[in-house]
Amino acid sequence: MKQIAIYGKGGIGKSTTSSNLSAALADMDLSVMQIGCDPKRDSTRMLMQGRLIPTVLDLIRDKGEAELGIDDVIFTGYQGIRCVEAGGPEPGVGCAGRGIIATFQLLERLQAFFGDVILYDVLGDVVCGGFAMPMRKGYAQEIYLVTSGELMALYAANNICKAIARVSQNSRQLCRLGGVICNARNTPGEKELVEAFAAAVGTRVIALIPRDDIVQHAELHTKTVIEYAPESEQATRYRELAAAVLKNNDFIIPTFLEMEELEEMGRSFLSVHYNGKN
Numbered sequence: 166m167k168q169i170a171i172y173g174k175g176g177i178g179k180s181t182t183s184s185n186l187s188a189a190l191a192d193m194d195l196s197v198m199q200i201g202c203d204p205k206r207d208s209t210r211m212l213m214q215g216r217l218i219p220t221v222l223d224l225i226r227d228k229g230e231a232e233l234g235i236d237d238v239i240f241t242g243y244q245g246i247r248c249v250e251a252g253g254p255e256p257g258v259g260c261a262g263r264g265i266i267a268t269f270q271l272l273e274r275l276q277a278f279f280g281d282v283i284l285y286d287v288l289g290d291v292v293c294g295g296f297a298m299p300m301r302k303g304y305a306q307e308i309y310l311v312t313s314g315e316l317m318a319l320y321a322a323n324n325i326c327k328a329i330a331r332v333s334q335n336s337r338q339l340c341r342l343g344g345v346i347c348n349a350r351n352t353p354g355e356k357e358l359v360e361a362f363a364a365a366v367g368t369r370v371i372a373l374i375p376r377d378d379i380v381q382h383a384e385l386h387t388k389t390v391i392e393y394a395p396e397s398e399q400a401t402r403y404r405e406l407a408a409a410v411l412k413n414n415d416f417i418i419p420t421f422l423e424m425e426e427l428e429e430m431g432r433s434f435l436s437v438h439y440n441g442k443n
Contacts, residue, residue: 167282169410170299171346172289173311174321178348180208181380181389182311182406183286187212188391189400189407191244196280198239199246200272202265202299204253208286212242215387220252221271222264230267235275238268243392247280269304278304289321300332300340307343307416309371312362314347314355316431319362323427326366326419333418341416344371346406351376358434365430366419372406375399 171186173179180201187199201208206220218240224233242248251268265287272278285299289310299305308329310322322345329342345363347370349355356373363370383393390399422430 166278166280167307167411168285168305169282169307169309169343170285170287170305170340171309171311172287172322172325173348174289174318175203177289177311177313177318177321178374178380179289179311180286181211181384182346182348182374182403183208183284184211185389185391185400185403186407186410187246187282187284188243188389189404190282190284190411191246192391192404193407193411195282197244197246197282197284198277198280199242199248199284199286200268201248201250202268202285202287203251204264204288206250206252209240209242209246209248209250211384211387211389212246212248213240214242216240218248218250220250220264221268222252225267225271230271230274233271233275235277238271238275239277243389247277249277265299269299269302289325300329303339306339306341307410307413308340309343309346309410311346311348312359313350314352314358314434315350316428319359319427319431320424322362323366323421326421329419330421342366342368342419343410343413343416344368346371347373349373349375354434358431361430361434362422362427365422365426367417368419369415371409371413372402374402374406 171183187197191197240248251264253264312318312322347359377399379399383390
């Protein structure tokens with residue numbers, strides 16, 4: 166069983182990437198479960214044709230953990246994908262990571278961790294104990310970073326590299342970085358900048374997903390690109406990502422950059438492409 170965590174800055178397209186990756190894997194006749202680890206609870210929405218499923222934390226608050234069964238927390242989406250949303254506290258109250266902790270404990274009790282692929286869609290802006298739990302507790306053994314060439318997206322990816330490196334100091338932990346997914350904004354020099362960042366932390370770009378309006382059209386129809394436009398070039402890119410993830414055996418403990426190094430890398434690429442236009 167492959168246990169994969171997709172981390173990335175909020176708004177970078179992490180959930181879109183995760184859902185399309187899950188859909189592409191399910192189309193390969195694999196048993197897939199996707200767990201949304203973000204208080205927004207929208208990770209699995211496109212797999213559920215627009216439905217926002219109840220979150221584990223809300224269900225625990227309403228019914229109590231002891232009363233919940235597997236059918237209460239796991240919902241069947243596109244191609245049989247089992248969908249779970251951890252959820253979070255009310256805005257301004259409590260720790261958002263608590264939903265992840267409670268979800269994993271409940272799924273363990275229900276013996277729900279099975280199948281060919283379990284995919285965790287995790288917010289990467291914050292790496293507190295809850296959000297780092299997929300890697301800290303051994304739930305996710307393969308980590309992929311979703312980023313663009315924007316500084317704050319790279320900053321979040323770099324922070325996740327720090328988290329992986331620190332967690333991996335514990336010899337019992339098996340989480341490793343499998344690569345970087347460039348969810349492109351199609352800016353000048355973006356591919357080269359993200360490749361340079363990946364090389365600097367010791368890994369590689371495993372997929373380049375170009376910006377394409379078909380993603381927005383699919384989401385307006387509450388579907389993944391894989392389901393909405395299976396013959397599109399964008400769907401092909403997601404299927405290529407799925408194939409790359411399945412065959413990947415190149416996992417590393419990453420290094421990480423200091424903020425000054427990251428900023429200098431960004432400035433150097435910006436300077437080259439800016440000066441090239443003058």
